[in-house]
Amino acid sequence: MTQLASPSSRRHGEGRGPLDAEHLLRRPAPASPEYSLEPPRGRHATPRGQGFERVVGWTILGSIVPGSGLIAAGRRGLGGFVVTVTVLLTLAAAGAALMVDPTTFVASLLGDPNKILLVAGGMIALALGWMIVVLTTHSATRRYGTLTGGQRMLATLLVLSLIGAVAVPTVYAAQDALLARDTLNTIFTRSNSPLNKNSKVPNTTKADPWAGVPRVNVLLMGSDAGLDRTGIRPDTMIVASINTQTGKTVLISLPRNLQHAPFPPGSKGAEAFPDGFYCYNAAARTNTECLLNALWTWGDGHPAYYPGDKHPGLTATVQAIEQLTGLTIDQYVMLNLRGFEDFVDAIGGVTINAKSKIPVGGHGNRGDADYSAPTSWIKPGVQRMDGYHALWYARSRQFTSDFDRMGRQRCVIGAVVGQANPAALALGFADILRTLQKNFLTSIPTNQLNAWVTLALRVKKSKITSLAFTDAVINTVHPNVTKMHRLVQNAINPPTPTPTAASPSTSTSPTKPKPRTTTPASQAADLTEVC
Numbered sequence: 036m037t038q039l040a041s042p043s044s045r046r047h048g049e050g051r052g053p054l055d056a057e058h059l060l061r062r063p064a065p066a067s068p069e070y071s072l073e074p075p076r077g078r079h080a081t082p083r084g085q086g087f088e089r090v091v092g093w094t095i096l097g098s099i100v101p102g103s104g105l106i107a108a109g110r111r112g113l114g115g116f117v118v119t120v121t122v123l124l125t126l127a128a129a130g131a132a133l134m135v136d137p138t139t140f141v142a143s144l145l146g147d148p149n150k151i152l153l154v155a156g157g158m159i160a161l162a163l164g165w166m167i168v169v170l171t172t173h174s175a176t177r178r179y180g181t182l183t184g185g186q187r188m189l190a191t192l193l194v195l196s197l198i199g200a201v202a203v204p205t206v207y208a209a210q211d212a213l214l215a216r217d218t219l220n221t222i223f224t225r226s227n228s229p230l231n232k233n234s235k236v237p238n239t240t241k242a243d244p245w246a247g248v249p250r251v252n253v254l255l256m257g258s259d260a261g262l263d264r265t266g267i268r269p270d271t272m273i274v275a276s277i278n279t280q281t282g283k284t285v286l287i288s289l290p291r292n293l294q295h296a297p298f299p300p301g302s303k304g305a306e307a308f309p310d311g312f313y314c315y316n317a318a319a320r321t322n323t324e325c326l327l328n329a330l331w332t333w334g335d336g337h338p339a340y341y342p343g344d345k346h347p348g349l350t351a352t353v354q355a356i357e358q359l360t361g362l363t364i365d366q367y368v369m370l371n372l373r374g375f376e377d378f379v380d381a382i383g384g385v386t387i388n389a390k391s392k393i394p395v396g397g398h399g400n401r402g403d404a405d406y407s408a409p410t411s412w413i414k415p416g417v418q419r420m421d422g423y424h425a426l427w428y429a430r431s432r433q434f435t436s437d438f439d440r441m442g443r444q445r446c447v448i449g450a451v452v453g454q455a456n457p458a459a460l461a462l463g464f465a466d467i468l469r470t471l472q473k474n475f476l477t478s479i480p481t482n483q484l485n486a487w488v489t490l491a492l493r494v495k496k497s498k499i500t501s502l503a504f505t506d507a508v509i510n511t512v513h514p515n516v517t518k519m520h521r522l523v524q525n526a527i528n529p530p531t532p533t534p535t536a537a538s539p540s541t542s543t544s545p546t547k548p549k550p551r552t553t554t555p556a557s558q559a560a561d562l563t564e565v566c
Contacts, residue, residue, distance in 0.1 A: 087186040090176050091193060097172035098197050101165065108175035117168055124161075143485060148219040155212035162205035166198045211465050218468045223481045230353065230478045234365040237279075237486035244486035245279035250527070251490070252276045254356060254367040255448070257375065257429075267331045267348060269369065270430070271444050274360055276527050282493030285526045285559050286448065287360060288441045288503040291328040293511045296355040303340040304351065312355065322512075330355050361520035366478050372430065374474020376422035378451075381463030381470060385425050385450045388417045388566055393443075394434060395427045409433065438505035445501045446566035452495060500559040502526040507556045526559035 097104020101121045105114030144150050173194050182190065235251055237244035245251075257271030274287040295311030298304030304312075312333070314325040325333070334341060334351030341347035353364045370378075379385050396410030413420075413428055420428060429447040432440050460467065479487055502522065509515060554560035 086180065087182055087190070090173070090180045090182065090190055093176040094169070094173045094190070094193060094197070097176070098165075098169050101168045101172075104172035105168075105175055108172070108178070110175050113171070144215075148216040148481065151212050151216040151219075155209045158205055158212070159209055162201050165201055169194060169197050211468070214465060214468050218472045219481060219484070221472050222475045222477060223479055223484060224477075230364060230366055233363045235363070236365070237483055237490075239483060239486055243489075244483075245490060248279050250276060251279055251365045252362045254353060254364045256352075256367065256369040257372045257444070258369055267335070268328045269331060269352065270328060270372075272327065272352075272356065273445065273448070274356065274362060274364070276362060276523075277490065277494060278497075278527075279490060279493070282490070282495070282497030284494050284497065284499045286445050286499065286501045286562070287362075287523060287526065288445055288501065289327060289356060289359065290437055290441060290504060290506075290511050291326065292437055293327040293359070293504070293514060294322050294325070295513055296327050296330065297358040297516060299354050299358060302354070304354075307340070327352075327355065359514065359516060359519055360523050362523060368479075369476040371474035372426060374470050375429075376426045377470040377474070378467060379420070379422035379425045381466040382451075382455050382459040383463065384419050384421050385447070385454055386417065386419050387425065387428060387446065387450050389413050389415050389428065390566075391415055391435075393428055393431050395424065395431065397431075397433045399433065438503070438507070441503050441505060442501075442565055445503070445562065449499050449501075449562040449566060452499070499562045500526065501562050501565050502559040503556070505556065522557055529559065 093104040093107050097107075100118070102114040102117030102119075105111075105117060108114075144154065173190070177190060235248045238247055241247075253275045255271070255273045255275055256269040258267055258269040268291075270291050272289045272291065274289070276285045276287060278284070295313050297311045298308060312325045312327070312330060313322050315321070316323045330351045331348035334348035338344070338347045341350050344350050349367070353367065357364055392415055393413040394409035395413060397407050399406040413424055425447055429444045430440065504511075504514075504519060504522075508522070509519060554564060
C-alpha cells in the first residue's frame with residue numbers, strides 16, 4: 036500500500052516516485068535570469084533572432100544616425116542620449132554655418148595659431164566618439180544574431196571599414212592642422228614691432244582693423260635664397276601699394292639693374308655714396324656690381340653701416356626703395372622663386388596670356404661664353420601653365436630684356452592672385468603649407484594675420500593697376516628720383532579726368548566704336564591691359 040506523502044514532504048519534493056522525478060526533469064527551467072542560458076535583452080529589443088541582414092542594416096543606419104541602432108537593440112537610454120547629442124551637435128554646426136563667416140573663422144585661426152590645436156583636438160574627439168558609437172551599436176545588434184563564420188567575418192570587415200572611413204581623413208585633417216600651426220609659427224614673426232618706425236600697422240581690436248590706415252605698402256621680392264643665407268640678390272622687386280578700404284592695388288615695379296640708388300639723408304650709406312649706390316668697374320668700364328638688387332648682399336657684408344640691425348641687407352634694400360618711390364614700406368614678403376614653382380603646382384596651375392614667344396631652359400645670348408640654347412619655348416596665346424613654365428615665363432631674360440621681364444612678372448602675380456580660389460587652395464593645402472614653410476619670408480607678425488587675410492580678400496575683389504619703371508619711363512643709370520615720386524603719386528591717386536563737352540551731331544549714321552587706347556608707360560595701367 037502506497038504511503039501518501041504529507042503536504043509538507045510534497046512541498047520539499049520528498050516521497051515522489053520515479054514518474055515524479057522524470058516529470059521534474061522534463062519541466063522547463065524557471066524563467067529567472069539566474070537560470071537563463073542567454074544574456075538579458077533590453078525591454079524594447081526585437082523579440083526575433085537577428086540575422087545577418089538585420090545586423091548589417093542596423094550597424095550602417097546606427098552609424099549614419101548615431102543612436103538609432105542602439106535603440107533598436109534595446110539600449111534605449113544610451114541610444115536616446117546619443118541621438119540627443121547628435122541632434123544638438125548638428126543644430127550647432129548648422130547654426131554656425133549660417134551665422135559665422137568662414138573667412139572670419141579662418142582669419143581668427145590664423146590670428147592665433149594655438150587655436151588650431153583646439154580645432155584639431157575637437158576633430159579627434161568627435162571622430163573617437165563616433166567610432167565608439169559604431170562599435171557599441173554593432174556589438175548590441177550582433178549580440179543576439181545568428182551568424183555563420185563567414186558572416187561574422189564580413190560584419191567585422193564592415194565595422195572596420197566604417198571606422199576607417201572616419202579615422203583616416205581625421206588623421207590627415209589633424210596632421211594638416213598641426214602643419215598649418217607650425218607653418219604660421221615658422222614664417223610669421225612673433226614680434227609686434229613694425230618693419231621701421233614709420234610703418235603703419237592695423238588695429239586688430241577693431242571690427243575693421245584697417246579703419247585708421249588708409250594705405251599700406253608691401254615690398255614683394257622674389258629670390259633664390261632665404262633670409263638666413265648669404266649672397267641674396269632679389270631679382271624681383273615690386274611695391275604693392277594697397278588702398279585698405281577698397282582693395283585697389285598699384286604694383287610698382289623696380290628694375291633690378293637700376294643704378295645710383297640713394298641712401299637716406301644723413302645715413303652712413305649716404306656719406307659713403309653721396310651720388311647713390313655706385314661702384315665703377317675699370318675692366319668693364321661701367322658699374323656692374325652696385326645695382327639695386329645687389330644692395331642686400333652689400334648690406335650684409337657691411338654691417339657697420341647698420342649697427343645693431345639683425346638684417347642689414349634687408350634694411351639697405353628697403354631704405355633704397357623708400358627713397359626711390361617716396362613711399363614708406365610697411366611690410367615685406369620674400370618668396371624663393373623655386374617655392375613659387377611649387378606653389379603654382381599646388382593650386383593646379385595658372386592661366387596666362389603669353390604675348391610673345393618665351394625661351395625655356397636657356398641662358399645668355401648667342402656669342403656669349405656662357406650661352407646655352409633653350410630646351411623648349413612657351414608659345415604665344417592663352418594657356419594653362421604649370422609651376423615650371425610659369426616660373427620661366429616670369430624669369431626668362433634670354434633674347435628679351437629686364438624690362439620686358441618686369442611686365443611678365445606683374446602679369447604672373449596678377450594671375451595667381453585672381454585665380455587662387457578657395458577650392459584650389461583647399462585641395463593643395465598641405466603642399467602649399469610645406470612650400471611656404473621652406474620658401475616664404477615676411478615681416479608680418481602673427482597677431483596681425485587676421486587683418487592681412489581681410490585685406491587680401493579686398494584686394495582679390497578689386498582692381499589691380501601697374502606702373503613699371505622701365506627704360507621707357509626713367510633713365511635707369513641716372514634715375515630722376517623727383518620724377519619717380521611724382522609718377523608714384525599719380526599712380527596711387529590718379530587725377531580726375533576733365534570732362535569734355537560733346538559737339539552736336541546731325542548725322543544719322545551709327546557711331547563708330549572708339550579705338551582701344553593704350554595707357555602711356557609713365558602712367559599706371561590696368562593689369563588686364565598690360566597682360
